[in-house]
Amino acid sequence: MLKSCSYLPLLICINLLVNPQTASAQSKVSFERHAGGVKLIRNGKPYAIRGVGGDTELATLAAAGGNSIRTWGVDDLGRILDEAHQHGLTVCAGLWLGHQRHGFNYQDQTAVLKQLEESLAAVHKYKDHPALLLWGVGNEAEGAGTDPSVWYAINHVAREIKRIDPNHPTVTVIAEVGENAEKVRSIETFCPHIDIVGVNSYGGIESLAQRYQTANSTKPYIVTEHGTHGPWEVGKTGWGSPLEFSSTAKGDFYAKGYQANVVDNSATCLGSYAFLWGQKQETTATWFGMLLPDGTRLAAVDAMSEAWTGSPPANRCPKIASLELDGNPRLKPGETINAVVKASDPEQDELTIKWVLRSDSGTIGVGGDRQDQESSIANAVKATGNRATVTLPKQDGSYRLFAYVYDGQGGAAVANVPLHAGSPMKLSTKLPVANLPYVVYGDAAKPSVFTPSGYMGNTAAIRMKLDSTDKPHSGEHCLKAEYRSGDDWGGVLWQSPPEDWDGKQPGGANLSGATQLQFWARGAEGGEKVNFVFGVIDGNQPYRDSAKGELQDVTLTKEWNKLTIPLRGLDLRQIKTGFGWSLAGQGKPVTFYIDDIQYVKE
Numbered sequence: 001m002l003k004s005c006s007y008l009p010l011l012i013c014i015n016l017l018v019n020p021q022t023a024s025a026q027s028k029v030s031f032e033r034h035a036g037g038v039k040l041i042r043n044g045k046p047y048a049i050r051g052v053g054g055d056t057e058l059a060t061l062a063a064a065g066g067n068s069i070r071t072w073g074v075d076d077l078g079r080i081l082d083e084a085h086q087h088g089l090t091v092c093a094g095l096w097l098g099h100q101r102h103g104f105n106y107q108d109q110t111a112v113l114k115q116l117e118e119s120l121a122a123v124h125k126y127k128d129h130p131a132l133l134l135w136g137v138g139n140e141a142e143g144a145g146t147d148p149s150v151w152y153a154i155n156h157v158a159r160e161i162k163r164i165d166p167n168h169p170t171v172t173v174i175a176e177v178g179e180n181a182e183k184v185r186s187i188e189t190f191c192p193h194i195d196i197v198g199v200n201s202y203g204g205i206e207s208l209a210q211r212y213q214t215a216n217s218t219k220p221y222i223v224t225e226h227g228t229h230g231p232w233e234v235g236k237t238g239w240g241s242p243l244e245f246s247s248t249a250k251g252d253f254y255a256k257g258y259q260a261n262v263v264d265n266s267a268t269c270l271g272s273y274a275f276l277w278g279q280k281q282e283t284t285a286t287w288f289g290m291l292l293p294d295g296t297r298l299a300a301v302d303a304m305s306e307a308w309t310g311s312p313p314a315n316r317c318p319k320i321a322s323l324e325l326d327g328n329p330r331l332k333p334g335e336t337i338n339a340v341v342k343a344s345d346p347e348q349d350e351l352t353i354k355w356v357l358r359s360d361s362g363t364i365g366v367g368g369d370r371q372d373q374e375s376s377i378a379n380a381v382k383a384t385g386n387r388a389t390v391t392l393p394k395q396d397g398s399y400r401l402f403a404y405v406y407d408g409q410g411g412a413a414v415a416n417v418p419l420h421a422g423s424p425m426k427l428s429t430k431l432p433v434a435n436l437p438y439v440v441y442g443d444a445a446k447p448s449v450f451t452p453s454g455y456m457g458n459t460a461a462i463r464m465k466l467d468s469t470d471k472p473h474s475g476e477h478c479l480k481a482e483y484r485s486g487d488d489w490g491g492v493l494w495q496s497p498p499e500d501w502d503g504k505q506p507g508g509a510n511l512s513g514a515t516q517l518q519f520w521a522r523g524a525e526g527g528e529k530v531n532f533v534f535g536v537i538d539g540n541q542p543y544r545d546s547a548k549g550e551l552q553d554v555t556l557t558k559e560w561n562k563l564t565i566p567l568r569g570l571d572l573r574q575i576k577t578g579f580g581w582s583l584a585g586q587g588k589p590v591t592f593y594i595d596d597i598q599y600v601k602e
Contacts, residue, residue, distance in 0.1 A: 174198065241398055244415075276288045518599075
């Protein structure tokens with residue numbers, strides 16, 4: 001390498017080896033507004049983002065026609081920027097901001113300032129790198145989007161970025177646009193230093209452009225995550241496992257999302273980042289990955305490559321038409337079932353098929369949180385070509401059968417089907433049926449198994465008095481709940497046992513036969529909005545809630561009102577979270593009262 005640049009002074013040559021980012025000038029990115037809309041301008045030329053989320057297999061991405069990647073944090077950002085630059089790619093550098101659901105408190109000024117300082121340290125360090133395109137200020141940090149303190153913190157980071165680095169615009173990323181586009185309107189109101197709105201959209205991607213326009217935002221947008229339908233947006237089996245589309249069907253949906261926004265709404269949409277360039281465990285091993293762990297392409301890569309370049313790849317991925325079982329997927333432990341996958345290849349390449357049986361927790365993740373890999377079941381599948389015989393383990397549980405189809409040319413397709421061994425809702429405890437009515441809170445109650453122990457959100461602002469004498473609905477006492485902040489959010493869950501958030505401890509009550517969860521509530525002033533809930537531990541945890549229900553945004557009056565959550569048809573054999581309330585900041589402290597919480601048969 002020294003010989004190749006021998007015409008340069010030796011000091012400059014060494015500097016290029018040690019600091020690749022100095023090899024070319026800092027990029028300059030701006031906007032150009034015109035009669036037809038807004039364009040992103042990079043180094044004096046229009047730049048439409050053809051991107052993905054992820055930082056692996058960058059040579060493959062460049063060859064497919066992509067031009068940008070997105071990160072969610074600054075870990076290893078120097079290496080990522082350097083590698084992206086080597087392949088002619090740009091980077092939307094994500095600055096991770098805390099989530100309230102993870103316990104971050106935007107009322108804690110010390111924590112907020114520390115977060116700001118850490119973000120700006122990264123800006124100072126990487127602002128001159130030629131591969132830098134945008135600064136991503138947070139990813140889905142807004143939660144419900146109703147807390148102004150979160151927006152203020154986002155805007156503060158963006159304002160300071162502009163002072164340090166005026167050459168790279170700021171984008172903050174939200175989970176969908178929110179009901180009636182209120183999240184977009186909040187950014188318009190509270191975040192003047194955010195230049196671009198990033199939207200993560202899955203099942204609603206085809207209507208996103210229209211819904212964004214209803215907000216009348218002055219800011220352009222980028223689709224910062226899109227792909228297949230999320231596991232929260234699809235049908236489920238009788239035992240609660242979400243049904244995943246084949247990689248072939250997913251590829252079609254990736255293309256539709258790009259077309260509906262980047263192509264059909266180019267006046268407002270600056271581009272997209274498809275999710276996920278790589279592989280991760282999220283509900284299943286294959287739900288969002290555009291690649292397999294070894295870098296093999298799936299149909300989503302072909303779909304995006306054709307969208308980016310206008311031409312399909314020279315050799316396309318195989319296609320799966322169906323994966324079918326010859327019987328009911330609900331089986332007895334140790335029972336055997338047959339499966340067949342119907343697949344083809346556009347170029348008539350010879351196909352090979354790999355079958356894998358994995359455990360299936362049924363967990364539907366939140367916000368991309370980390371999940372453990374599902375274990376594979378050894379020696380469970382015997383296969384010949386496109387047909388397989390599957391023997392389930394002798395233990396009760398949920399499983400998924402995967403069929404991986406390879407074309408030998410770097411392309412593959414994958415589909416899976418859920419299976420279940422044992423009862424449709426296997427619980428880890430057999431609780432005796434409780435006598436009804438079962439009182440969770442009330443003067444005349446026997447001791448309840450449920451304890452108001454699950455404090456959530458801005459816990460410092462919550463006060464609860466279980467023996468208030470302030471005009472109870474019945475008896476001598478009622479419950480007084482105070483939320484002493486105008487911002488953020490908070491709530492309390494009645495848990496059994498206390499502090500069991502993830503269903504790993506036995507407890508709860510068998511409330512079979514109850515038809516209603518009844519309680520009485522009133523506000524101190526009237527107009528208070530509160531959510532009420534029961535049964536929040538889901539998935540296949542050993543001691544989960546077997547049912548759940550919720551009343552959202554209940555507006556209280558100054559008088560006592562009876563509220564009910566219907567229970568008919570629900571499996572109430574194991575209720576671990578007997579009751580709960582939550583509310584978002586309402587601009588001032590909130591006080592309300594609850595009394596006579598009970599499960600009844602009517």
